Amino acid sequence: MxxxxxxxxxxxxxxxxxxxxxxxxxxxxxxxxxxxxxxxxxxxxxxxxxxxxxxxxxxxxxxxxxxxxxxxxxADRGVRPLAPSDRRRQVRELRLPMPAGDGIDVDLSPGVPDLSAFPRTSWLRAERAVLDEITAVDLGYGDPGGAPRLRAELAGWLARTRGIRAEPDDIIVVSGVAQALALLAQTLRAGGVSVAAVEDPGSRGARDQMAHWGVRAAGVPVDDEGILVDRIEHSVAVLTPAHQFPTGVVLSPARRRRLLAWAAAGGLIVEDDYDAEHRYDRQPVAALQGSAPDRVAYAGSVSKSLAPGMRLGWLIAPRSMQPALLAAKHDTDLGSPAIPQLVLARLLATGDYERHLRAVRTRQRRRRDALLAGLRRHLPQARVAGVAAGLHLLILLPEGTADTDLADRAARAGVRVHPLSWHRLEPGPPGLVLGYAAQAPDRLAEAAERLGRALKLDPRGPSRSR
The missing domain is CATH 1.10.10.10 (Winged helix-like DNA-binding domain superfamily/Winged helix DNA-binding domain)
Structure with missing residues (x-):
């Protein structure tokens, strides 16, 4: 060198x-x-x-x-934190056909957080304190709903940060949003629900999880104001209203009012608040649950704030559903692991979790800005959406563009992105979904340069970001 x-x-x-x-x-x-x-x-x-x-x-x-x-x-990369193992890749390819290309250098798949930012020092300090304090009772089979200390801390923290209205006993600690959806699907299916409305495009993982337990998806289109509420034809709707995945739009005030009116008439909203912590250019909107706690099942986790491998999340459902959900949770695993719950409770109580989130937001904003600047330089015709929040952004493509072909071309240039069509149930406008959380700013700038060389976008209208 x-x-x-x-x-x-x-x-x-x-x-x-x-x-x-x-x-x-x-x-x-x-x-x-x-x-x-x-x-x-x-x-x-x-x-x-x-x-x-x-x-x-x-x-x-x-x-x-x-x-x-x-x-x-x-670092020991025997288990690579940012690349799936062969077995995991095989499972993912059953769900999503990976773009062609053997030499992927920069993986911009959405949904992968910055695993290197895990607060090891704070976690270790909190874990030592927990081990000094816990009793034998804390290590036994506890309440399947979760450790009381964590539920109490979550109730206060979610009320402050997301406008949630819940008592500690209303919270069920789960192994991430995936388990929350699984428990809800099992409970709904037992009650005779076999179809749920979902956003289209929307989270393919959420659709797959619900379908596995017998609740299939009925797509409802999404536009610049969020889901088209008037097109919901079923009694349950699974949504990401605060930051729609993958378009990044926020459910507009008018649509929120319509959706809450729909729920008040007998519908159930399943609110997936998957990345509420990551806001950069505007204040986050409050969760829907605070406006209708008896009509909303709210789910969140630490997967995007700490790490998905922690398998820690929460489910707050209408009280009429809680006995069945608790029974399903008990039958599934008897309850979530005790020590991680108590450590997270301590991080919340001491403010260490909030300090970590502030640091991560600053870090992710730099990464977003690096990718956005690179796209503006190397793909000036690109129309970019979803930049104000989250861990991914969306490149909107001209009508008639085959986004899967562009994703394959990007892969051959060493950059993995998701075509928007992968996340659709029905055909719709094309796009590319780019996650930026797991890559350093210089790698994101390099990825944008490679995309600029690989993709030849048809300029139809001015470049813009929103």
Whole structure:
């Protein structure tokens, strides 16, 4: 590696890229210690700040770790945090046909959070405190609804941040939103419900989860104001009203009023609040549940704020449904693991969770801005939506464009994106869905450049973001 080979004003990206390649190709192996920043800076005749920033990028990407007294060390990637295992890939390909391309370097699949941002120090500190405090009773078979301490903390936190109206006993601690949907589907099916309205386009994972338990999906179109409420023809509607997946639109005030009126007439809203913590350019809208707690089943989790592997979430359903849901939860797993629940409760009580969220929001805003700037530079004709919140954005394509073909072209350029058509039940306007949470800003800029070279968009109308 020679600094003379680096582009002008690109020393940090050049060094990070070289180190990244050494790790990925195996020239640097797990446990290898990278040179001290001062030493490497002297050897390369660059400033120490360049080396520090390059190392931080590797840490952000989960390729390296930094520990006091140990320096910066290549991370063990035996289980790669940002790439699925072969078995998981096989399962995913049953659901979504991956774009063609063997050399994926930058995975912009939506739904993957920044796993390198997990607050290890705060979690360890809270876990030690919990282990010092818990009694034998805490380690036994507890309430299938969840640890009382966590339910109490969640009730207060959700009331403050999402406008939720619930007592601690109204909360069921679940293994993520997936289990919340599974419990709801089982309960609804037992009550005779076999079809639920869903947003189209919408969350394919939510549709698959409900269908597995016998509740099939009936698509309802989504436009710039959210779901077309007047087109809902069934008694249950599964929605992402605060930040619609994958379009990023927020359910408009007029549509909220119509939806609440629909629910008051006997409908049930299943509210998936999947990424409520990630807001950048505007204040988040309150959850629907606070306006109609007896007509809304609300689900959320820490999958996008901490990590999906924590398998921690919550379900707040109308009280008439709670006995059946608790019975289903008990029959499924007897209850969620105790210690993680108590650790999360402590993080909420001490404010460490909120501090973590503020740091993550700042980090994700930088990543969003890097991808958006890159798209504006390299794909100036692109119309971009959903930029104000969340962990992904949407490139809107001209009518008649085959978005699957563009996704394949992107894959051959080393960038994985999702065609919007994958998330549709019925044909509709095309697009590309790009997740940015799991990639560092320089990688996102590189991905935008590759997309610009690979995709030739037909300019029909001005470039705009919303």
């Amino acid at each position: 020679r600094p003379a080979d680096a582009p002008v004003k690109g020393l940090t990206a050049w060094l990070a890229s070289g180190l990244r390649a050494a790790i990925v190709t195996g020239r640097l192996t797990p446990g290898d210690r990278l040179p001290a920043t001062r030493q490497l800076a002297a050897e390369l005749a660059v400033s120490r700040g360049v080396v520090v920033d390059a190392y931080q990028r590797l840490i952000d990407e989960g390729l390296a770790t930094a520990r006091t007294g140990a320096g910066t060390v290549v």
